[in-house]
Amino acid sequence: MSEPLLSVRGLSVRFLMPRGRHVAAVNDVSFDLAAGECLALVGESGCGKSVLASALLGLLPGNARTRGRALLGDGPDRLDLLTAGETVLARTVRGRRAGLIPQSPAAHLTPVRTVRSHLEETVRALKRPPPRALRAAAEAAAERAAFPADHLDRHPHQLSGGLAQRAATALALVGDAPLLIADEPTTGLDRDLVDRTVGELRRHADEGHALLVITHDLAAAERIADRVAVMYAGRLVELARAASFFGARGPRHPYAAGLLDALPERAFTPIRGLPPELDDLPAGCAFAPRCDRATDRCATLPALGGGVACHHALESADA
Ligand SMILES: Nc1ncnc2c1ncn2[C@@H]1O[C@H](COP(=O)(O)OP(=O)(O)OP(=O)(O)O)[C@@H](O)[C@H]1O
Ligand code: SF4
Numbered sequence: 001m002s003e004p005l006l007s008v009r010g011l012s013v014r015f016l017m018p019r020g021r022h023v024a025a026v027n028d029v030s031f032d033l034a035a036g037e038c039l040a041l042v043g044e045s046g047c048g049k050s051v052l053a054s055a056l057l058g059l060l061p062g063n064a065r066t067r068g069r070a071l072l073g074d075g076p077d078r079l080d081l082l083t084a085g086e087t088v089l090a091r092t093v094r095g096r097r098a099g100l101i102p103q104s105p106a107a108h109l110t111p112v113r114t115v116r117s118h119l120e121e122t123v124r125a126l127k128r129p130p131p132r133a134l135r136a137a138a139e140a141a142a143e144r145a146a147f148p149a150d151h152l153d154r155h156p157h158q159l160s161g162g163l164a165q166r167a168a169t170a171l172a173l174v175g176d177a178p179l180l181i182a183d184e185p186t187t188g189l190d191r192d193l194v195d196r197t198v199g200e201l202r203r204h205a206d207e208g209h210a211l212l213v214i215t216h217d218l219a220a221a222e223r224i225a226d227r228v229a230v231m232y233a234g235r236l237v238e239l240a241r242a243a244s245f246f247g248a249r250g251p252r253h254p255y256a257a258g259l260l261d262a263l264p265e266r267a268f269t270p271i272r273g274l275p276p277e278l279d280d281l282p283a284g285c286a287f288a289p290r291c292d293r294a295t296d297r298c299a300t301l302p303a304l305g306g307g308v309a310c311h312h313a314l315e316s317a318d319a
């Protein structure tokens with residue numbers, strides 16, 4: 001793999017809560033992402049995927065505390081996203097070096113402004129075109145994300161989920177940032193739009209951008225990703241090449257295998273039980289209460305050695 005564009009090491013995020021409690025939303029996460037590569041981050045609801053994305057873009061609320069490193073770029077431009085500070089992130093990173101398609105696009109658009117006004121403001125800030133070229137540049141940005149020109153003068157509440165998603169995509173692409181994070185880009189879309197979005201995001205990676213796609217949609221992950229990162233209770237439990245994870249080799253972590261087995265087109269068998277509360281994580285493997293392979297050894301936390309964090313990882317024939 002070429003030099004990573006993004007190198008995350010030991011990233012942890014805690015939320016400080018009343019009465020001295022804390023929520024351990026992201027725990028010691030490390031991964032690299034190269035230009036031209038798509039990494040899909042998958043895992044059940046509440047496992048910390050969006051918090052991880054927010055940490056990388058400096059968008060966490062005030063009660064969050066981060067640890068670790070997240071180095072973006074190379075050479076003199078290299079920057080640690082976790083220590084960069086709000087002024088640097090706002091002026092030089094968000095939109096320019098790292099774009100985000102947020103999980104709830106409509107919630108990120110200002111309700112009283114039209115899509116055109118959002119796009120013109122973003123184009124003005126990131127591209128500084130001459131004033132007479134602004135309107136055309138905003139329309140070109142909309143077209144790039146297949147947002148229909150005849151809906152540009154609508155307000156966010158007048159958009160369907162799919163169109164709000166397109167508007168958010170158009171805004172995220174304006175700055176042509178080398179890193180794009182897409183948080184659930186296919187949720188709520190009909191099949192055609194899912195196909196289109198998957199195709200566009202894959203092209204975006206093929207054009208040389210680094211792409212982190214956060215998704216529940218394992219079928220979309222299979223079509224779009226070069227590698228898959230599986231998250232459970234804030235930890236990465238498997239990091240694998242997509243071809244091997246979804247192919248004959250199969251996943252190696254029992255939780256990852258369970259996620260695939262839950263798919264209707266596979267065994268359609270849900271994983272029993274529920275994920276743990278993130279304010280009360282066990283010292284050992286957090287998946288143990290749900291795991292058929294658990295033994296006494298699992299009371300010790302398994303490291304992500306060789307791409308899988310499990311004391312009894314599945315062999316190919318088991319998967
Ligand atoms: N500001 C906050 N204060 C306390 N806990 C928070 C805060 N924001 C998020 N959390 C908790 O962090 C955990 C991870 O949330 P996150 O939104 O990252 O999950 P997710 O994996 O993106 O889920 P989904 O797939 O549903 O989007 C959840 O338990 C959530 O309740
Ligand atoms: S470490 Fe143990 S409990 Fe955790 S997934 Fe592996 S076998 Fe199951």
Ligand SMILES: [Mg+2]
Pocket residue numbers: 049050051103183
């Ligand atoms: Mg989320």
